[in-house]
Amino acid sequence: MTAAGRLLAVLDAFTPGRSLLTLSEISRRAGLSLTTAHRLAGELVNWGALERDDDGRYRIGLHLLELAALAPRGLELRELAQPFLEDLFHSTRAHVHLAVRDGHEVVYVETLRARGTVTVLSRLGQRWPLHATGTGLALLAHAGREVQEQVLEAPLKRFTHRTITDARELRRVLAEVRRTGVAVAEEQLTLEAVAIAAPIRGAGDEVVSALGLVVHVDECEPRALVPVMTAAARGISRALGAPSAADVRGVVRGR
Missing domain, CATH: 1.10.10.10 (Winged helix-like DNA-binding domain superfamily/Winged helix DNA-binding domain)
Incomplete structure (x- = not known):
């Protein structure tokens, strides 16, 4: 060395x-x-x-x-997003994650953990394969074609019996994420947990991060949380200067 x-x-x-x-x-x-x-x-x-x-x-x-505080995808992003994350946490009482992509992995730059709900493995600074988490799927779906193909061609690690390990199934899921704007990962990483996530866009309208919620499978209908989660994601995007979020009204606002 x-x-x-x-x-x-x-x-x-x-x-x-x-x-x-x-x-x-x-x-x-x-x-x-x-x-x-x-x-x-x-x-x-x-x-x-x-x-x-x-x-x-x-x-x-x-x-x-x-x-680390100087990293635009780390603490700077976390500080800007914090008010939106806190509002989302208090309104949903779910686990809240803010994540970025690093190569073929998702890295959590902020997590707010809820009490009395499903246990999650993710913590601040932790990494997971993109295909196994809600935020990872949201980021992978909007990554470049080369990155997507590299992930699809590599072995997909299994964490539970629900983890997507088939490349054709993963390709279909990524297309659905792009179509709906939301990723749903049910018991992919943790049994009894459902993760939903939405992309966050930067000043060039590129996807720079992802916002995710995790709830117990029997706690509520995950898609009922989609409106408030996507509103928060668009609010953070607007704060980052994303043109597509500049004219959004009624988003979740930070205090």
Whole structure:
């Protein structure tokens, strides 16, 4: 690995389930010698990318959060969308997700979790394959043809017995998402959960993000939530400067 590659390997050793690591764990997970891992971890601590606790264990540092705040598809998008997300959360009492596409995966840049409903696996910063989630389907349906074909030609991972793993079925679903403007994923990632999602458009009217709701299969008719969800998605699109959303009236507005 290059010097930069070794530094990135140290940072990549940390995952949602492994957010606090010893030096030995970093060395093993990054594929580096203990001496190299110690030197690089020290450099990252000095720079602020890592922090070290009193027990000598390492965790991600706040300087990375500062840099993430500069990402237009990350915290900046999250801050702009937050009022709409909160209104949607309070009006539906459902799990609310804001997501972006990164390659062949969907990444959650914000999640609002509801109590007393179905348990969801998704959390802030987590990644899932595009074909297995509502927001992922909404993003994939509006991705470029090359990206769609790459996903369709690759093996589609199964998470439940309802996960779409047939390319022909996925192609049909994507066409339906484009036709209706809404993606529906029933028990695709989590049993007893139904996800619905709508695209969010940017200043060039391109799809830049997706807004999703997750409810229990027996909690309500998911499509009854479509109007309020799509209104919120169009409100965020208008805030981003999307021409197609500029003349929308009656959208969900942030406080």
